[in-house]
Each structure stands twice: as structure tokens, then as C-alpha cells.
């Protein structure tokens with residue numbers, strides 16, 4: 389893992405390594421202005437992500453899931469409220485600091501895989517490991533997601549589920565502190581999606597990477613350590629699964 393004891397380049401301060409939270413967001417609001425119209429995407433949310441946990445974020449379309457994830461990942465900034473990342477105030481970071489934060493600490497996985505078609509699986513992952521601080525080798529990352537034998541394949545030679553696993557390998561190869569996944573199974577059928585969820589669970593367990601997964605599919609929540617449900621920009625419900633289900637047991 390990245391050496392968290394070194395002063396972080398985001399703020400120059402030493403992050404607290406004892407705390408149990410990766411993220412601590414308080415009273416987050418996000419208002420989008422569309423001409424005359426105001427859209428209140430988040431209406432005062434408190435949200436924590438704990439070290440090592442696998443969290444599922446549920447909620448109807450438009451409830452604010454992507455907005456919350458994008459703020460945590462430094463892709464967007466809140467209108468008000470604070471986000472602490474390992475005791476550093478993300479909301480005080482400028483653009484350059486947020487760019488470094490994303491590059492060094494966050495792995496993203498989206499519904500669409502965003503692979504470069506002219507590069508092999510290995511080369512797609514190497515794009516990230518070449519600029520990362522403390523990466524694992526692309527081969528190792530692809531092995532972790534079960535794609536060792538496909539390492540020299542181009543995206544067009546891979547199924548949707550395999551392409552998503554390349555995207556996951558790319559996201560984890562830099563050994564991020566947190567993996568943020570926005571509808572990672574959204575474009576996949578249920579059985580292919582199961583494989584992708586199993587990879588996310590394996591990574592979470594083997595690397596201990598704190599992971600937040602957005603999904604529309606409520607049954608997927610059974611695999612989470614903790615489930616947060618958003619409704620209309622607020623937290624409607626939070627609960628813990630004492631015995632998270634194996635992804636293989638989940639169908640949707």
C-alpha cells in the first residue's frame with residue numbers, strides 16, 4: 389500500500405493513520421444551477437467510509453448517488469459542508485491538489501469501461517502504473533482480476549465483463565486507498581455482473597481496499613458490509629449486514 393505515514397502531497401501534513409475512517413463527510417450539500425432552475429442534488433448529508441469496508445450505495449435515479457461519489461473522489465466539489473479524507477480537508481484543496489489526490493489515492497470504476505481500444509489490457513493498465521507512486525505491476529493486477537491469460541488482448545477481443553475487469557485492474561494497480569465504483573455492473577447481464585462483483589469483493593478482501601459501489605440493483609446490497617440508501621439528496625437508511633452474502637449467491 390501507499391505509505392500513509394509520509395506527509396501527503398495534498399496538504400504536506402502527515403495524515404492520521406490511527407483513525408478508522410477513510411472519509412468523513414459532514415453536512416454536504418450540492419446545488420446545481422441550470423439557468424433559472426436550481427437542482428438540489430445533496431441536501432445535507434453525513435457520510436462515513438470506514439477502512440477496509442465494502443459499502444453499497446443504493447437509491448432511485450436522481451437521488452444523488454453519483455454526486456456524492458464524485459465529491460468523495462475529487463471529481464466535483466460540494467456547495468457546502470466538509471469532506472475529510474484521512475484527516476485531510478478535501479474541501480480546502482485547490483484544483484492541482486485535487487488532481488494529485490485523485491491520481492495518488494482514488495481508483496474509479498464506471499459503468500462504461502473507458503479503455504483505450506488501440507492498447508492491450510496490459511497497456512491500458514500500464515498507462516496508470518507508469519505515473520503512480522507505488523503501483524503493483526500490470527501483470528499482477530490483471531492476474532488479480534482473473535485475466536492473466538488475456539493480458540495481450542485488445543478491448544475488442546474481450547467480453548463486456550472482461551473489459552470491466554481490465555478497468556478494475558487499472559483502478560487497483562496504483563494501490564488506491566479507496567475504490568469508487570459507479571454502477572460497475574450497469575451494462576452487464578446478471579451472471580457476468582456476478583463475476584465483476586466477485587472481483588470487487590476479492591480485491592476488497594485481499595488488498596483491504598475500502599470500496600464504495602453504487603448500484604440500482606437492490607439485491608447487490610446483500611454483499612456489502614454496510615448499505616447506505618439515498619432518497620432525494622438525503623440519507624434515507626443505513627444498515628450493516630452481519631453476514632454479507634457471497635456475490636455468487638446474488639441474482640438480479
Ligand SMILES: Nc1ncnc2c1ncn2[C@@H]1O[C@H](COP(=O)(O)OP(=O)(O)OP(=O)(O)O)[C@@H](O)[C@H]1O
Pocket residue numbers: 420421422427428429447448449450451452453454455456604
Ligand atoms: N452536472 C449537473 N448539472 C445539473 N444537474 C445535475 C448535474 N449532475 C447531476 N445533476 C442533478 O442532480 C440530481 C442527482 O443526480 P445524480 O447523478 O447524483 O443521481 P444518481 O442517484 O446518480 O442517479 P442515477 O441512478 O440515474 O445515476 C439529479 O436531479 C440530476 O439531474
Ligand SMILES: [Mg+2]
Pocket residue numbers: 453454455570
Ligand atoms: Mg448516477
